[in-house]
Amino acid sequence: MKNQTLPTIExxxxxxxxxxxxxxxxxxxxxxxxAFADRVLDENRLAEWFPYMAxxxxxxxxxxxxxxxxxxxxGGVDSSGVVVNKSVDKVSMGYDTASTLNSDGGFWxxxxxxxxxxxxxxxxxxxxxxx
Numbered sequence: 001m002k003n004q005t006l007p008t009i010e011x012x013x014x015x016x017x018x019x020x021x022x023x024x025x026x027x028x029x030x031x032x033x034x035a036f037a038d039r040v041l042d043e044n045r046l047a048e049w050f051p052y053m054a055x056x057x058x059x060x061x062x063x064x065x066x067x068x069x070x071x072x073x074x075g076g077v078d079s080s081g082v083v084v085n086k087s088v089d090k091v092s093m094g095y096d097t098a099s100t101l102n103s104d105g106g107f108w109x110x111x112x113x114x115x116x117x118x119x120x121x122x123x124x125x126x127x128x129x130x131x
Contacts, residue, residue, distance in 0.1 A: 003043040006034060007051050015052075016059050025062050033058040046124065053117060060114035 007015070009030045019025045037057040043050035108114035 001038055003038050003041065003050060003054075005043050005051050006038045007055055009034065011051070012055055012058055015055055019059065019062055024066060029062060029065055030058060033061045036061070049120070049124075053120065056113050056117035056120070060108065060111045060117060063111040063113060 009027050012030055012034065013020050019030070034054065037054035041050060041054055041057065046053050105115060105118040108118035
């Protein structure tokens with residue numbers, strides 16, 4: 001662990017109780033994503049925001065995890081993105097994501113946690129940093 005304030009699995013689950021289902025979100029996946037956040041984020045840059053930002057990264061990936069697991073079980077990959085338009089018969093529906101998602105957010109726009117992470121990261125002036 002390179003960052004001293006990296007949350008533990010239990011701290012993550014306490015702060016984000018929607019991920020408390022250990023069958024759907026196993027400890028091994030939470031630990032794996034915490035280790036990822038530990039490697040790509042720097043608490044020296046994010047200061048007291050580091051634990052929250054690390055949790056947002058973990059929550060983003062955990063939100064995508066069940067969907068990816070379903071596709072893998074079927075022998076495929078999850079290639080979906082943000083739905084913009086949907087048509088069934090004579091009914092059509094679209095969403096204006098431009099007002100809520102960052103056009104530079106890419107992959108991070110796939111969940112609300114990722115979008116919040118990306119937007120907050122931009123507030124730190126870390127826009128040139130690749131994750």
